[in-house]
Amino acid sequence: MSAGPSTFRPDIEGLRAIAVGGVVAFHFGMSNLPGGFIGVDIFFVISGFLITRHLMQEIGRSGTVDLWRFYGRRARRLLPASLLVIVATLLAGYFILAPSEQQLYAKGALFASSYVINLWLLRWSFDYFAADTAINPFLHFWSLSVEEQFYLLWPAFLLLVARFRPGERGVAVFLGVATVASFAACAWMTTVSQPWAFYFSPLRAWEFAVGGLVSLTVAERWASGFRFAPAMGWAGLALIVVTYLTVSEADPFPGFLALMPVLGTAMLLLSGARQSAAGPAALLSLAPFQWTGKLSYSLYLWHWPVIVFATILIPDLSLAGRLACLAATFGLSLLSYHFVENPVRLSGWLSAGSVRSLGLAALLTSSGVTLSYGAAQVAARSVDPDQKLIAESAARSSSARQVDAGCVASLEQTEPRSCSLGAEEPRKTIVLFGDSHADHWSTPLAKIAEANNWRVVTYLKSSCSVAEVPTWNVRLMRAYEECDAWRKSAMKEIAKLKPDAVIVAQFSYSYVENDVNGGLEHLVSRNVWGGGLRASLAKLGETGAEVVLLRDVPVHKSYLDRCVARSLWQGRSATVCDTPRDQAIDERISETEQAATAGLRGVRYVDLTELFCNATTCPAMIGGKLTFRDRHHIATPYAATLAGSMQRAIFGNQIAAHWQ
The missing domain is CATH 3.40.50.1110 (SGNH hydrolase)
Incomplete structure (x- = not known):
């Protein structure tokens, strides 16, 4: 989300490209990047930064937050492309997966449509890195559910805190306490029951809160006068790269290891407030990063079902086959971005009233749930005696x-x-x-x-x-x-x-x-x-x-x-x-x-x-x-x-x- 053209930061668009690039590389089997999955953590920090900045600006202007308008914007941005991918995945699964699998993963689609698939995965005792997850085409929706749960609660939380302790400094204190509490719980739970630490939103809240703290303390005026901002940015980028190269699915994550990408992202966000030619912001502003960052949401949505179905059909998928999957991912992302995401997000008619956007959200959510339930029923009737x-x-x-x-x-x-x-x-x-x-x-x-x-x-x-x-x-x-x-x-x-x-x-x-x-x-x-x-x-x-x-x-x-x-x-x-x-x-x-x-x-x-x-x-x-x-x-x-x-x-x- 961008707060507006005047505050658009191209370095954040480039950072999105790094985040989605790591996730796609990891899922596509790039063994030289075993920690690519931490791209999701980068997204969490960016979301916390942008949403907190936007909400605090609104609170500063009007003393309140128009929650319905906020939820409407989020709905227009996220839900249309999400439903498109859910429906396309269910349809492809009908021809590729066995009926018993279709039944199971239709449940995943239902929970993805209702933004709680992370909780379903917890209840199902799924380990994100377990072999079973390799063919769950809706697995990646867990992070979108965490984000959507954050969007639901964060505005009300900030508004309450701002009224109790007016001013950015007071809000920063509360965010600091929330960060420490959530991180401590996450680090402990990683050693006790890693799936809870991985999937449960309150235990990931500290990553969003770090982004929020940066948005309050960065105050572009601070970064613009900080002579070592470029060096800090390069150090932050190095932290992310080191995490990509050294952390793997066998490590206890998130826990303390998640500090590396989270702090690295925070340092980049701080540094990027000063658009210096000597800092990484100049690199992240290059056209390839901008183009990929712009498509990052669609790329994230499409890449996982594409590689899942490809490896089911061709278990020993070659490098050429994976490159073809990458090309297909980009193709699908371009189509959904230009014909679904942008038209709905920028629709003047929908933007004119919160009720219209919220009505769209209700329609898309109910449609996803209904179609998922229907897919499960169709699959149940398709099971023959041999199966x-x-x-x-x-x-x-x-x-x-x-x-x-x-x-x-x-x-x-x-x-x-x-x-x-x-x-x-x-x-x-x-x-x-x-x-x-x-x-x-x-x-x-x-x-x-x-x-x-x-x-x-x-x-x-x-x-x-x-x-x-x-x-x-x-x-x-x-x-x-x-x-x-x-x-x-x-x-x-x-x-x-x-x-x-x-x-x-x-x-x-x-x-x-x-x-x-x-x-x-x-x-x-x-x-x-x-x-x-x-x-x-x-x-x-x-x-x-x-x-x-x-x-x-x-x-x-x-x-x-x-x-x-x-x-x-x-x-x-x-x-x-x-x-x-x-x-x-x-x-x-x-x-x-x-x-x-x-x-x-x-x-x-x-x-x-x-x-x-x-x-x-x-x-x-x-x-x-x-x-x-x-x-x-x-x-x-x-x-x-x-x-x-x-x-x-x-x-x-x-x-x-x-x-x-």
């Missing part, structure tokens, strides 16, 4: 979870909790020990136990390795100390139980460096992995139990439930979802794990890969059943068919006498 079967297969819980959802310890849990499957008075007791990749084996193990009058006792914890290695939890965004405590206690309980056998399974590809599930940070080297694994296996072997380490399952290139459902919807074969064996398996990890078991008494390594892959391919469907419910968790109906093969591989000829 329903795939969805049910992916949703079925493992045997352990069917006994009790608490069988798999949560992230914060440190005390082990065992669950028992099979006979109450068993001939033999087997312990299943590990993370969610151990859990999916509970289904065939339960069938084996039932057939042989055995008992299976599970010790399971999400994202926790059996190997004694440092673990970083991507959801907690910190060292996973709870895993270390849980593992130690669980192993003590296993020793007290004195089982006949311990089956160990874990998602190795999420803990150790590999070429299959790459791109993750904080992975340990294979040497460290082998040493930590050997230490744990040796301790388990000291219990006197037979210890069996299962090789990790293959990791597919796509979420099989979604991919197969889409292929059915599009009339294609499910084989399009198969993954070449050499892309699903890293043989070096298997070699490291086999070496870790070598020479350990009573410890064996069992490879069940042939249950999922042939010599060249890991199919998405085997025997008419979905093999995995996502990329790497075995679908429960398929897991149930593996009991016989698993029993022969683990309890067969090698130790048959021991188990008969």
Whole structure:
């Protein structure tokens, strides 16, 4: 938003270009710019600066704020393009996404239309950087919801404060207090529950408030007399660039890390008040920055659904393909800017009365909600029996979870909790020990136990390795100390139980460096992995139990439930979802794990890969059943068919006498 032609600052337009450029580069897979997502934080500070400046000028002139006029302007500026993108995305999704996905993301469209999708994402326990988010075409609307919630409350807040403490200095004091309180809460929450810190508007309010403080303290007269303003501007730009280059999705963000782009933006805004040829304002005023900044809102709206749908249709999208997506994004942005944004924003008829603009807002909002609801209903009627079967297969819980959802310890849990499957008075007791990749084996193990009058006792914890290695939890965004405590206690309980056998399974590809599930940070080297694994296996072997380490399952290139459902919807074969064996398996990890078991008494390594892959391919469907419910968790109906093969591989000829 610009306060008017006389106060237009081209450096802010250029700063918008830097912000949207970082976000687009990050989402388009530019690995050299891992922190590009912080462009959103730049937008927040700019919004706080411009809106606060405009509102304080109005309060200064009239002593009040015309709230309806303010809301009307915001509605004309934001809602038409937003609704256009929502409708276009729903329409494209009808042809590209499976009906089950259409139903889910139509809900996202509904909440985006009503400006609360950030709260929906919180309730849905979505991590912005989790793999699930990669195909949510409405994910990026979270920041627009935060902005719109800010626009709704900020004018009334400023008006109230200005009446209580007249003058810019009094308002600045209140903004300072709000900044410190919001930032402190955000920094704390980042360490406790990062999604709340990321999505929840009050915990992002400090970024807007910083912009507001700058608008009050900058007083162009101050910056114009500040001889070091250009140097401060370059330092601010450097802070943003450093954040773009060094911060990544694996870091605890926003928290203290968000200070870098926020302070960098504040420094640029302060510096830019003095339009010096020696400062970055001159660079940001260049035509490419101005042109891109002018399109920044449309670019932000269009870029995400474009890249999401492109990567769904072409999973291995090349550089040329991504450049084509970039060109498409610019093309769509130009069209919406010239034919939707500007005509509505500059409409004299709409501007003539607040009631007209607010009526438009009500019409656009209700239209978005209605169309989203209608899209969900259409999708629900489009699900055929085969698609329903795939969805049910992916949703079925493992045997352990069917006994009790608490069988798999949560992230914060440190005390082990065992669950028992099979006979109450068993001939033999087997312990299943590990993370969610151990859990999916509970289904065939339960069938084996039932057939042989055995008992299976599970010790399971999400994202926790059996190997004694440092673990970083991507959801907690910190060292996973709870895993270390849980593992130690669980192993003590296993020793007290004195089982006949311990089956160990874990998602190795999420803990150790590999070429299959790459791109993750904080992975340990294979040497460290082998040493930590050997230490744990040796301790388990000291219990006197037979210890069996299962090789990790293959990791597919796509979420099989979604991919197969889409292929059915599009009339294609499910084989399009198969993954070449050499892309699903890293043989070096298997070699490291086999070496870790070598020479350990009573410890064996069992490879069940042939249950999922042939010599060249890991199919998405085997025997008419979905093999995995996502990329790497075995679908429960398929897991149930593996009991016989698993029993022969683990309890067969090698130790048959021991188990008969």
